[in-house]
Amino acid sequence: MKPSGDTSKKDPSWKDVCSADDLQPNSGVCVLVEGQQVAIFFLVKENAVYAIHNYDPIGRANVLSRGVIGDIKGEPVVASPLYKQHFNLKTGVCIEDGQITVLVYPIRIYNGRVEIQVTVQEVIEAPAHEEANV
Amino acid sequence: MTTKQSLVVIGNGMVGQHFLASLAASPVKDSYHITTFCEEPRAAYDRVHLSAFFSGKTAADLALADEDFFAANGITLHLGDKADHIDRSSKTVTSAKGVTIAYDTLVLATGSYPFVPPVPGHDRPNCLVYRTIEDLEAIANAAKSSKVGVVVGGGLLGLEAAKALTDLGLETHVVEFAPRLMAVQLDESGGAMLRCKVEALGLQVHTGKNTTLITDGKQCVNKMCFADGEELETDIVLFSAGIRPRDDIARACSLEVGQRGGIVIDNQCKTSDPDIYAIGECALWNGMIYGLVAPGYSMARTVVANLAGEAANFTGADMSTKLKLMGVDVASIGDAHAKSQGALVYTYQNGASEVYKRLVVSQDKKQLLGAVLVGEVSGYGTLLQYCLNGIELPENPDALILPPRSDESVGLGPDALPLSAQICSCYDVTKGDVCQAIAAGCTSIGELKAETKASTGCGGCAPLLKSVMDCELVKHGIEVNTDICEHFPYTRQDLYNLVVVEQIKTFDDLLETHGKGKGCDICKPAIGSILASYWNEYVLAKEHLGLQDTNDTFLANMQKDGTYSVVPRITGGEISPDMLIALGQVGKKYKLYTKITGGQRVDLFGARVDQLPHIWKELIAAGFESGHAYGKSLRTVKSCVGSSWCRYGIDDSVGLAIELENRYKGLRSPHKLKFAVSGCTRECAEAQSKDIGVIATESGWNMYVCGNGGMKPRHADLFATSLDKETLIKYIDRLLIFYVRTANRLQRTSVWMENMEGGLDYLKSVVIDDKLGLCEQLEQQMEHVINTYQCEWKTTIEDENKLKRFRHFINSDQPDDNVVFVEERGQIRPADEEERKHFKMMEVA
Structure with missing residues (x-):
């Protein structure tokens, strides 16, 4: 997702989560939004931000924001800090096991603030997330 | 009732043990009850590296078999009990302690004993031999009250023994009857070069000396008198003048022995009694006693193969040797003395760098018959392969021993070797075996060693093994891609050198100049580590932060539930009661699970990321610093x-x-x-x-x-x-x-x-x-x-900006609700799945 300027009207589905200054360059942070843990990654050179759920469905812990980011064949990924599986930051699909995915959230930078949409939550059926969403 | 036959092995030296190990690895072992007699108080050990005993190795280090080898393979070991006699009519062996065992098949691996010349006085105090660990203990004991030591014998073993005396701090002499050192392996010039080198190392060499008497010394315990009238005072006399086969037990039961000793064997290693085999230094094959371990191993494998019903023959062995004597490299191959008819000799001698090389080739200059190398032996592997496999020599054979000129390569490509070429003589691994292992998936030296055992004995064949492997991998189209990852077409060593040569200080600079893409969890931490090794900057500095694995990012060790453990440094495992109390107080205050580590320190588990800075503030105040466990x-x-x-x-x-x-x-x-x-x-x-x-x-x-x-x-x-x-x-x-x-x-x-x-x-x-x-x-x-x-923790807690990172949520002070502990043995541990569900139900209720 490219950070976008002020092109849309104030849309209530975009939730303000933190300041753009709170992001860690070329690394991740975790925010709490609507009771959900969301990992946000900031790639400086590409000036891109990505948001996925913070829960590692393989390691079963809320740790993805603390993984090392990079790319595999051009696709942006984060490596789980627990067992090192990679998750595509755009799609949430696990590179090592295509059956496993994590939630991906629309994200934008709006007036120096980081905003996330969390409304997609109930349409995604991801058994691995049940516990995290309790 | 069992139908198993009885197999008895007399002697548990290196060859006897190799026989047992080969047998244990063969299915035929199940056909036998196996018994072995070992007269020494300990089971087989490495006699080849005996002098290591004086440079710190213990008897246990030198042991060849694991402690449970005998039990695990159902072998009955009679330790410290010498087989005394064989009764061939009743087919029994009786030991010195009176144990009698019936045999169906008997293997004699009695080895050899050191030859002591019958000089008057040879049995005086401190006149010793060099063969067993007990001998070494006697030497070490005698050395305590000695200043001077003489080794009688300037061959392989003699020089090895001389090294041992030097290591014990004695003024050491070598007395040799022949006119030069290593007379069996080296020619006159080679012997002279070796002498020159070992004398430079402090050894005193006396050649052409015939000892006639050993008697009371004036300054020392002993005095040696020589035929030429000279005398030499010494405290210790160490005989290392060759070996003699131990064939007494075979003689006593009328097995055929050679005129000058040795139990006569045929190509299957059978003695004159078809139920009795002999292997190793006690055996005489084709008029030869082999005083090296590799031919003995080869005999042992021949017998195992025969027992398994395979047609195997011992057809002699190559006596080529390469070794380091007192730090001097020496090698001898084949007909070193050019005794073959019509043999031609090439010699290269470099007095300045003390290198001597000699090549013996056939009359037509097509075959290598032998070689001598002193001081520089890197060509040994290539020359040996030429010699053993009859590979045709290049047009100018002397190129093989001349120093290489800039643009020519004289090494024998591994491609030129036949599949039958022996790569490792210790474990008899051929090029064919190596190729097979590579075809089965081995792609590194480590894997090949594990799979084939090649190069796990003396290790001399390692360079050859590597070149065969490299060549084979290329042939299989296995391009050994050593790139660290898809972002850098370099190995870690290359990247390290780039950082050093170009004085690169950040990952981004390295990626910009030598890589592509964004990097990944392979190259980032690796380069982060390289930069830290070389520049040693703070790992959490802005430009390095994204390179670090989570453990380095949070300066703690992530555990399975996403919490961290904390390990302060306790140098050398030494800690005062006050410091221990301080540690305990921190653990108690933050309710951490506490465990002593294998590295003599204390690990505190279950810290949430937001607790880490608080914990460290207290630890640092108490005088602790980072333990770098992360x-x-x-x-x-x-x-x-x-x-x-x-x-x-x-x-x-x-x-x-x-x-x-x-x-x-x-x-x-x-x-x-x-x-x-x-x-x-x-x-x-x-x-x-x-x-x-x-x-x-x-x-x-x-x-x-x-x-x-x-x-x-x-x-x-x-x-x-x-x-x-x-x-x-x-x-x-x-x-x-x-x-x-x-x-x-x-x-x-x-x-x-x-x-x-x-x-x-x-x-x-x-x-x-x-x-x-x-x-x-x-x-x-x-x-x-x-x-x-x-101390990275000290730097971190002093920087408010860095501390912002130590929160689970950047926008909330709530802790991670997925972290749930239960109590066990009075401390916390992460809840398992069942406990978690239960906990959540309670919460909802």
């Missing part, structure tokens, strides 16, 4: 209590451990590093299972390297002995930085060395002899790392 860096220097308290302690192991730990703490390396220091050879600190191990001896510190516990245990190698502290530290400095520079990513020192061409000897030549001229640089770099050390 980093690929020095972990601990374990120590025993040493001479300060221990009744047996020889030196201050705790003091040295603390000094070493403080010196190397914070050094980022390709993988973690563990050290230990033991205060005496009882080795309570288990130093021989560490990357760097140090053991105190009466004469200084012994240094061990590249050991490992863990997944693939590796006994450390003795690297240097009797060091003072300054030299020890110098060697460790150099070795560690050399490791940092040349190892692969996440490669422990053990694997690093296993895969290094030239192995331990090469490492010694780099670190001790400064073969690469690098030592000054290596020391300087270590000095830089030491001078720029900082």
